[in-house]
Amino acid sequence: xxxxxxxxFLFAVSVGKLVxxxxxxxxxRAYFNQIVRSxxxxxxxxxxxxRAKSDADFINKLKIVEEExxxxxxxxxxxxxxxxxxxxxxxxxxxxxxxxLKIIVASINTAREKFIQQKK
Numbered sequence: 001x002x003x004x005x006x007x008x009f010l011f012a013v014s015v016g017k018l019v020x021x022x023x024x025x026x027x028x029r030a031y032f033n034q035i036v037r038s039x040x041x042x043x044x045x046x047x048x049x050x051r052a053k054s055d056a057d058f059i060n061k062l063k064i065v066e067e068e069x070x071x072x073x074x075x076x077x078x079x080x081x082x083x084x085x086x087x088x089x090x091x092x093x094x095x096x097x098x099x100x101l102k103i104i105v106a107s108i109n110t111a112r113e114k115f116i117q118q119k120k
Contacts, residue, residue: 066105
């Protein structure tokens with residue numbers, strides 16, 4: 001779990017660096033604040049999930065992480081359409097965001113199964 005904490009941090013940093021390197025135009029500007037916020041929110045909410053007060057709280061916080069990761073991937077896909085010169089770096093970030101999303105979904109499913117077993 002410590003690796004995911006670091007991985008989500010590095011992902012947000014990488015997205016921030018991408019935003020700094022992309023041209024500042026009407027389309028990009030519209031997406032910049034949103035993607036910086038959602039990518040940083042992945043790690044922030046993952047940290048909050050690790051401090052959850054109950055299994056239900058943990059699952060709820062991970063659901064927020066899932067939403068933010070999915071949103072970040074969506075905005076990366078939009079940025080790709082308007083910044084094909086940066087295709088490699090954006091595709092790399094889409095892949096990393098998708099991997100983080102898959103890990104979070106698997107964690108939610110595992111936590112739900114555990115939660116259901118404890119209630120029986």
